[in-house]
Amino acid sequence: MSGGTDDGGPRPGASRYLAGLGTHATISPDELVPGAYVLSIGGSEQSHVDLAAPRHVFYAYLRRIANVLDVLKPPDEPLRVLHLGAGALTLARYVQASREGSPQVAVERERELLGFVLDQLPLALGTVLETRIGDARWELADLADRAPFDAIVLDVFSGPGAPSHLSHRDFYAEAAALLDRDGAMLVNIGDDPPLTLVRSQLAAMRTVFREVAALSEPDMFEARFPGNFVAVGLQVPWPEGWSDALIAAGPHPTELRRGVELDALAGSGQSGRLDS
Template structure:
């Protein structure tokens, strides 16, 4: 079982084999599972919220078309592997604050041959200044851990900057983990929707009652939300799936939905 001390977070990272799936591994930090990677089949995304993010990436452009993707928070690079497997020749950039974590993952869970991924060791916000505007088909922010998330990554100016980095028709995807009554998630919906032209929230249907802990994925564009995306994402799951837009999303954000 490989382990590595992460000075920045003051905890050990470890990689374990998945006892139930050959060729798959689990990354844990401080004893808590963080990422799941299937090296044998990188198209398989195990975590429910990551699967929803992957489903949005699937509909952004025609199948197989290479993308430019920005990952803010690298983890075990599960989505980097997914994009390479489903859209070879994609150009990806991954930003990670913890050098030891990135080195640890690349040493023990190397990326597939041919993967084009640039790595930046920096804070998610600080890294944006050197990136081209209107250049990314998908931007994935996966650094939140509930209401104790870094404040500067939860505010309107940061979301505005992310949207400015999106190409026409490109999408900003934000994973928000929260506990009941989901006050942090609702606030993030309001903040992101205030900067975007089109916004949706994806999750298991029960999450939007506000009675359960878990993850909600926010998706935002500089253009109106495509209605056909809602149909495709509802069909893709994981089930039971909900995709909130328009008045339903407004009601959830205000705390009156569910």
Template sequence: MNLARPEEIFYEYLRRIGHLVDLTAPGGQPVTALHLGAGALTLARYIQGTRPGSVQYAVELERELLDFVLRQLPLPEGTQLQTVIGDARESLTRIDPALRFDVVILDIFSGPDAPEHLACSGFYREVRERLSPAGLLIVNVGDEPGLTLVRSQIGAMRQAMADVAAVAEAGMFEGRYPGNIVLAGTQTPWPLEWTAELTARGPHPARVLAGVDLDPLAR
């Protein structure tokens, strides 16, 4: 992580999420963002670095992890970040109910043993209620060969969102090895220009599946 240049992201899947965030509003315009699963707060730094003045919330189950990150990796000056310790679903009710988010990023799933109360359409519907009219739901899914969790989450998100797309390294969609696929849920039909933009931005080789192209992965 480059603290001096937070817009530079090392991990491939986080870079893809960053590119999705880039599409949510004109460049440099502040957004409201909710991070469900704080990790090292890489994306919170990215949003502050590329969209100064953004209002952000981060929910993390492990207080010790969040305290360590904030102590060892200070946030950029001026970052407006509120932290919430607790379960991602329960914590939605503890955040100002009048607040709507331009982007919600869920980065909790790693393998087929994802928490059932989060890996379901009911939770995604609750998240959609917290989105602004053009708000975007981004879900990182770490999965094993066969992509069982990816398939189930595409189906669950399709029940809650108007449209869903998947973004990843091209070979990931073959389901032969473990890795990350990023799912994006929109409240309107998936913009075709986003497919071209995300493919061009990489990391390469990049592939974006939406609409009927995504159907073979859904279940």
């Protein structure tokens, strides 16, 4: 689907019933940020979109993902991005705003949600985005003809109820096969203490990717608070300068751990590919 229109905006308090989830989604104006909107599902805030300034990314974990996208290639070069979990398409809008014309694909399981978002929060003119309805993992096999991607963003995990078929080593291996040699797997992992999901996903990624790093607030690494980690998986050595750049980019404070620094969270076993 190529870009929509910048005209208009959502109706105040627009709502749609999501049959697959058995609850309603609503889109409401952000009263503190003119031109910005909040997507809520079942009364819980899920996404923030600034139509007036799409390079403004409100949530800290999404900002950290956006920062990794920024360092993947020189500025203004297009990025081929696969989004698994569409939400309000905040990152797809960011990529279009920062790297105009980048070819992107978004996979969303809830048909009603994707249609609602596109109706109420249209994409910027010129956006090159293919949207697909389906399960994040099962769609991977049908995306081989779109590969390779520079980045795959997975944003479906939240707490211990994560789908087992997405939280498995095999899923990461299948996703890695769609990445370019220098491409990055970016995973948002929301969790509560003792961070069981975070630990399992970092461990699974370390069996597939040569390099795995985690970004979050420093206190999160103590495993005493609920919050979000951004996991980064690479098939090449960690690029020089990335750590300093990602920490400096914030949001502040941001801590980055990789290699043996992650052993406390991901275990101290094999940290590279199983077949390396």
